[in-house]
Amino acid sequence: MDPLTWTGPVGSFLNPLLGIGIGVFLTAVIIQSLMLLIREEDPIVVNPDGTLARKTGLPGGVERIITLSMLLIIVLLLAYIVLGVITPHGTVGIIGGMAKQFLPVWIALIAMFVISMRYKRKLGLYGKLFDSTVGMIGLGIVMFWVFTALFTGVFDLIATHDPLAQVSGLKNKVPGVPMPDADAPYAHYLLGGDNLARDIFSRMVHGSVIVVAIAPLATIFAFMVGITLGLPAGYFSGRLDTVLSFVANLILAFPVILLFYLLVTPEIVETGIPSYMAAFLFVFPLIFFGVLLNSRYYTQPSKRTPILIVVLGVLLLLYLSMINQKGTVIDFLPEWLDLFDLDILVVFVSVVFVNSPTVFRIVRSLALDLRTRDYVAAAQTRGEGAWYIMLWEILPNARGPLIVDFCLRIGYTTILLGTLGFFGLGLSSESPDWGSTINEGRKLLLVFTHPPLPPAFALLTLVLGLNLLADGLREESLRD
Amino acid sequence: MGLFILRRLGVMLLTAFCLTFLVFWLTNLYPNLEKLAKNQGNSRMQTHEVATWLTNRGYRSEIDPELIAASRDGSLSDDDFEAEVTGFDTRLFANYGEWLGILPGYVITGHDGVTRSRCSNHSAVDGDEPQFCGILQGNWGYSTVAKKAVADVLPTRLANTGKLMLAVLLVMVPGALIIGILAGMREGSRTDRTLSTVSIITTATPEYVSGVVFISLFATGTFGMQWFKGSASSAVENATFENFTLPVLTIALYGMGYIARMTRASMTEVMTAQYIRTARLKGVSFRNIVLRHALRNALIAPFTVIMLQIPWLLNGVVIVETLFTYQGFGWELVRAASNNDIEMLLGVSIVSVFVVLLTQLISDVGYVFLNPRIRIS
Numbered sequence: 001m002d003p004l005t006w007t008g009p010v011g012s013f014l015n016p017l018l019g020i021g022i023g024v025f026l027t028a029v030i031i032q033s034l035m036l037l038i039r040e041e042d043p044i045v046v047n048p049d050g051t052l053a054r055k056t057g058l059p060g061g062v063e064r065i066i067t068l069s070m071l072l073i074i075v076l077l078l079a080y081i082v083l084g085v086i087t088p089h090g091t092v093g094i095i096g097g098m099a100k101q102f103l104p105v106w107i108a109l110i111a112m113f114v115i116s117m118r119y120k121r122k123l124g125l126y127g128k129l130f131d132s133t134v135g136m137i138g139l140g141i142v143m144f145w146v147f148t149a150l151f152t153g154v155f156d157l158i159a160t161h162d163p164l165a166q167v168s169g170l171k172n173k174v175p176g177v178p179m180p181d182a183d184a185p186y187a188h189y190l191l192g193g194d195n196l197a198r199d200i201f202s203r204m205v206h207g208s209v210i211v212v213a214i215a216p217l218a219t220i221f222a223f224m225v226g227i228t229l230g231l232p233a234g235y236f237s238g239r240l241d242t243v244l245s246f247v248a249n250l251i252l253a254f255p256v257i258l259l260f261y262l263l264v265t266p267e268i269v270e271t272g273i274p275s276y277m278a279a280f281l282f283v284f285p286l287i288f289f290g291v292l293l294n295s296r297y298y299t300q301p302s303k304r305t306p307i308l309i310v311v312l313g314v315l316l317l318l319y320l321s322m323i324n325q326k327g328t329v330i331d332f333l334p335e336w337l338d339l340f341d342l343d344i345l346v347v348f349v350s351v352v353f354v355n356s357p358t359v360f361r362i363v364r365s366l367a368l369d370l371r372t373r374d375y376v377a378a379a380q381t382r383g384e385g386a387w388y389i390m391l392w393e394i395l396p397n398a399r400g401p402l403i404v405d406f407c408l409r410i411g412y413t414t415i416l417l418g419t420l421g422f423f424g425l426g427l428s429s430e431s432p433d434w435g436s437t438i439n440e441g442r443k444l445l446l447v448f449t450h451p452p453l454p455p456a457f458a459l460l461t462l463v464l465g466l467n468l469l470a471d472g473l474r475e476e477s478l479r480d
Numbered sequence: 481m482g483l484f485i486l487r488r489l490g491v492m493l494l495t496a497f498c499l500t501f502l503v504f505w506l507t508n509l510y511p512n513l514e515k516l517a518k519n520q521g522n523s524r525m526q527t528h529e530v531a532t533w534l535t536n537r538g539y540r541s542e543i544d545p546e547l548i549a550a551s552r553d554g555s556l557s558d559d560d561f562e563a564e565v566t567g568f569d570t571r572l573f574a575n576y577g578e579w580l581g582i583l584p585g586y587v588i589t590g591h592d593g594v595t596r597s598r599c600s601n602h603s604a605v606d607g608d609e610p611q612f613c614g615i616l617q618g619n620w621g622y623s624t625v626a627k628k629a630v631a632d633v634l635p636t637r638l639a640n641t642g643k644l645m646l647a648v649l650l651v652m653v654p655g656a657l658i659i660g661i662l663a664g665m666r667e668g669s670r671t672d673r674t675l676s677t678v679s680i681i682t683t684a685t686p687e688y689v690s691g692v693v694f695i696s697l698f699a700t701g702t703f704g705m706q707w708f709k710g711s712a713s714s715a716v717e718n719a720t721f722e723n724f725t726l727p728v729l730t731i732a733l734y735g736m737g738y739i740a741r742m743t744r745a746s747m748t749e750v751m752t753a754q755y756i757r758t759a760r761l762k763g764v765s766f767r768n769i770v771l772r773h774a775l776r777n778a779l780i781a782p783f784t785v786i787m788l789q790i791p792w793l794l795n796g797v798v799i800v801e802t803l804f805t806y807q808g809f810g811w812e813l814v815r816a817a818s819n820n821d822i823e824m825l826l827g828v829s830i831v832s833v834f835v836v837l838l839t840q841l842i843s844d845v846g847y848v849f850l851n852p853r854i855r856i857s
Contacts, residue, residue, distance in 0.1 A: 036671065246491075250498055253836045255791060257798045257810075258829055261817035262503065267511035415686045422688045422799065423814065435688070442692055442803060446710050449696035456689040464684035471680065 001187045004176030008093030010083055018076045025069040032062050081106070089187070094176050097190050098201065101158050105147040112143060125403070128476040135472015141465025145458070149212035152205050159202035160186040163432045171197040172448045194451040195440060203432040204454045210433040211462065214344070215413040218351045219406060222413075224284045225352065226359025228291075231390040233360070234367025241364070248357035256354055257419065263350045264425040272329030274346040279323045279330060281352050286315050295388040347426035351416050355409060362405055366398040373397075400477040404470050411466035418459050434459045481848070488844055492837045503829040504576050507822045513539050515820050520624065536594070537602045538586035539575065579621075579826070581614020615830065621823030625815060630827040633812070638831065640716050641797055641808035644731070647724065648793060652732035652739070653786060659736070660743025661778065665770050667748045676744065682737030687799040691730040695803075698726060712804040727804045731796040735789050739782055746781040750774045780850050787843030791836040 007015055035058075084096025085103055092099070099106075113136075120127035129135040151157040161167075169180045170193035177189050191200040233241040251259075268274065289311055297304035324333040325345055370376065371394065379389045420426050421435020429436065434455035441452025517530045517539075525533065577583030578598055585598030587605065596602055599609035601622060613619040620630035663675035697703050699710030709723040750756065751774055759769050798810030805811070809828065816824040 033671075246495075250495055250502075253495060253499060253791075253833060253840070255794045255798075255832045255836065257795050258503075258813065258817075258832060261813070261825075262506040265817075267509060267515065267820075268506065270511045271509050273506075273509075411684065418686060418688060419795075419799070423802070438688055438692055442688075442695075445692060445695050446700055449700050449702045452692045453696060456692050460685050460689050463686070464681060467680050467684045 001178035001182070002090075003174075003178055004090060004097065004188050004190070005093045006176070007080065007095055008091050010080075010087070010092045010096070014076060014079060014083075018073065021069050021072040021076060025066065025073060028062050028065045028069060032059075032066065035059060035062070094188075094190050097188065101160060101190070101201075101205075102148070104151045104155075104157050105144060108147045108151075109140065109143060113140070125473070125477060128479070129469075129472055132472040132475050134468050135476060138465045138468025138470070138472055141461055142469055145208050145462045145465070146212055148205060149208040153209035153213070159199075159205045160188075160190060161199035161202045163198060163203045163206040164430060165199075166197045167193070167199075168197060171195065172444070172451070173197075175200075175450055191454050192450045194437070195444060195448075200437075200451055200454055203437055204434070204458050206432040207434045207437060207455055208458065208462075210431065211414055211417060211459075214348060214351075215410050215417060218348055219355065219410045219413050221281065221285065221348075221352045222355035222359050222409065223402070223406065224288050225281055225356040226361075226363050227395065228284045228288045229356075230360040230363025231367050231394065232386075234364040235371050235386065235390050235394065237368065244360065245364070248360045251353070251357045252361075256416065257423070259354060260350055260420060260423070260425055263353070264346050264420065269328070269346055274349050275323065275325065275328045275330045277353060278345055278349045281349060281356070282319055282322055286312060286319060289315060291387050292391050295385055295391055298385070298388075343428075344426060347417070347420055350420075350426070351413055354416060355413060359405070359409070362401070363398070366401060367394055370394045370397055404474045404477065407466050407470035407473060411463040411470075414459065414463050414466070484848070485841075485845060488841055492841055496833060496837060499833045500580070500826075500830060501576055503826060503833075504579060505572060507825050507829075508539075508572065508575065512820055512822060516624070516822060519820065536588060536592065537596055538578070538588055538598055577614075579614050581612050581616035581619070583614075584611045585609075585613050620827045623816070623821050623824040625819045625821040625824065630824050633824070634809075634827055634831065637807065637809045637812045640806065641801070641810065643719065644724075644727065644797065644801075644806065644808060645790075645793060647719075647728045648731045648735075648796075651728055652736050655732065656736045656739035657743055657779070657782065659740040660782065661747055661770070661775065663740070664744035664747025664778070665751060665774070667751065672744075676741070679737035679740040679744075682733045683741070684737075685734060687730050687734050687796045688803065690733055691726070691800060691803045694726050694730055710804070712806040716807050727800045727806055730800050730803075731793060734796055735793060739785055739789060742785040743778065743782045747774065747778040750778045753777075780847070783850060784843045784847050787839050787846065790839045794832055794835065 005011070080092060080095050081099040084092040084099030085106070087096065089097060089100065116123065116127065117130055120130045129139060148158055152159055167179065167181075167189075170177060170189055172195060173189060173193045175190065175192040177192060179187055179189070189199045189201070191204070194200050194203065229244055233244045262268070263274065290308065293307055293311060294304065297307060320333055323330050323345075325331060328345075367390065375397075376389055376393055379393050384393075417433065418435035418438065421431070421433050421437075422439045424436065424439055427433055427436050429440070437455040438452045438459075441448075441455070445452060513534055514530050517533045518525055521533050522529075574583060574586075578585050587595065587597040589595045594604050597605045597609055599611070599613040599619075600606065610617070618631065620634070622628075623630050623633055626633045659675050659679060663672045663679075666672060694708075695710040698705050698708045700706060707722075708726050710726070712723050712727045715723045715727070756769060756773055759773050764773075794810070797808065798813055800806070801808045801810035802814050809831070812824065813828045813832075815821070816828055
């Protein structure tokens with residue numbers, strides 16, 4: 001087999017076109033910014049009757065060139081992907097090979113977008129997202145990685161090789177290198193080999209599973225802790241608020257990396273502190289759902305008791321098997337009850353611990369603001385309990401900012417996970433997660449640049465997608 | 481105003497007290513001490529030998545001497561002995577007090593007959609040591625990795641990081657303010673959208689990503705742009721454009737987007753204010769509106785953000801100094817933490833905790849000074 005080039009034979013006529021498109025686009029943008037410096041005019045003008053008109057002449061022409069060249073660039077980029085998918089392996093090189101591997105993701109993305117666009121008026125805030133370009137781009141990027149993680153983790157589809165398998169002779173080889181063994185199931189290392197001769201593409205794809213599984217879950221836990229403590233702090237204020245805010249500020253005053261270095265070391269794991277912290281932090285979802293349902297159905301005991309028993313029973317089982325870990329201080333459950341073992345409990349705990357105080361502060365300030373509203377006064381007059389008001393009156397009205405912050409916080413958690421991997425804390429050195437692979441790759445960065453770049457771009461795009469999604473959500477939730 | 485500052489100072493001291501105690505507790509957990517004992521003494525010490533070594537030097541070994549004696553003469557098995565080791569004891573508070581310098585340092589005559597004291601650096605006393613020797617007396621302890629007193633190592637590291645931070649602030653603050661003001665003065669324009677996208681991208685790029693990308697772009701020959709150096713170790717002595725650009729840029733970029741977005745938000749808010757409309761109706765030129773009327777009011781909010789950003793820079797500093805092997809404060813933190821250098825880690829923690837608390841105080845006080853609408857009675 002021959003080594004693959006980046007764009008293959010097809011690239012020989014697509015690449016020059018793309019070059020021209022980008023060149024024209026950049027020149028037009030520069031010309032337009034220069035014109036903006038000289039004259040403060042927008043190429044689009046508003047007529048007195050409220051209609052919009054495009055200006056003619058030089059400014060209008062430049063504007064049209066920008067739009068057209070941008071369209072050309074997008075069409076060409078799509079062409080690489082589409083051609084890569086439909087032509088046989090190797091025609092569009094590495095890009096095409098990757099596009100082909102991601103085929104299930106493309107199908108899922110297209111299906112999701114078509115269905116959502118079709119029914120967007122019936123889908124609430126999620127449907128409104130499809131009115132904002134920024135939000136759609138963000139959602140597209142995020143869902144790309146979610147689907148990648150799903151297809152890799154559950155169906156084992158996208159990766160070309162085993163992320164841990166080492167193939168001798170492919171150590172630090174450049175992208176597109178052919179396998180030495182002619183009848184290997186996949187003929188190339190698409191993005192080259194790393195320091196231990198493992199396939200970088202497969203490792204990057206498998207890394208997404210770890211990030212997509214942990215980051216949202218850790219964020220949800222942080223939100224549970226923050227909401228359960230922040231609502232009463234804001235609603236009752238007084239001494240409770242003073243104490244809780246002091247503790248939150250205490251944790252926030254720690255530089256994150258120092259905290260990680262203090263919490264995620266083998267010595268600390270030995271003392272069992274992370275297990276106790278897990279036992280403390282993970283109990284909050286139980287409290288949250290218990291109080292939430294109890295305050296709602298308090299007046300209907302015949303309905304409340306069965307609901308509470310079922311929900312709390314399931315949560316308790318999950319809670320126990322989460323904190324119960326073989327070989328640590330908390331290890332009492334019988335084998336058959338322990339549903340799963342989190343190998344990276346300590347990473348999970350420290351990420352939740354770092355995020356909770358910030359969520360607490362946000363929820364607290366929202367509750368402080370909302371408790372003076374009329375509907376809260378009305379509920380108080382009706383004689384509703386404090387927890388009912390907090391969870392069923394204040395919390396639903398605070399959902400807008402909380403959803404936006406949730407997206408941002410998943411991104412931040414992703415960055416934190418990467419930081420942990422970058423310092424080699426908590427995660428095993430073989431783990432394909434993006435932070436660890438960047439850390440591994442940076443050691444020889446000045447000699448071989450290709451190993452750390454794919455995970456770096458993957459992490460960057462996921463966080464960027466989450467930030468754009470949050471921006472789109474903020475825009476749309478402010479609109480009504 | 482005076483009372484406000486006083487109260488803030490009080491809370492700050494209390495926070496510092498709690499935080500230092502937390503760090504002290506986490507760094508002085510028994511497994512850390514055991515590692516220290518094996519590292520300093522003999523790596524093949526038995527559990528009771530470790531305990532003896534630690535009690536002789538005033539560390540908390542959490543075991544009373546009778547247990548050690550029982551273990552020595554064999555009436556207690558090793559497993560039972562281990563079971564007694566972990567737990568909570570009041571020696572922790574005493575140790576913290578000694579380390580802080582509010583309790584007199586220990587003087588212990590050990591099982592081996594040598595009298596050691598804290599103030600003689602855990603070695604045999606010679607009689608003329610002071611009674612108190614903690615942080616408050618200026619005794620920061622001894623770094624086991626650098627083989628020097630912590631007080632000798634930290635200032636040079638801090639100076640190096642100070643140099644880096646200064647360069648970062650000089651790049652980041654003006655850059656962020658300019659981007660934010662340009663984007664915010666005409667909300668919704670193409671300039672606004674482009675600059676906002678740029679700032680979102682920079683906030684989505686953590687330092688370890690941008691650092692790696694910068695090094696491979698500009699410090700290797702892969703892309704034909706080998707303009708800078710990928711290591712900043714020589715910048716400690718002699719910072720040049722070549723070896724200092726990439727680390728500074730890497731840290732500045734991550735913080736820049738956030739400040740720019742805050743500036744933009746504040747600027748758009750000011751641009752819709754009544755007095756700007758009045759100025760516009762009076763016929764003031766757009767340039768004068770922005771420079772004379774809007775700018776000063778729009779810069780109040782970013783000031784707080786910039787001050788609160790400094791603790792975040794600390795994170796970036798640790799990552800970048802590790803990535804570029806720049807021997808500053810963050811590099812020392814990583815070295816101390818990964819080598820169980822307890823006293824150095826404590827010193828580093830104190831400094832960073834105080835940096836965070838001081839910036840919080842400055843931002844609170846500065847906000848009150850800058851914003852005439854807030855009056856503290």
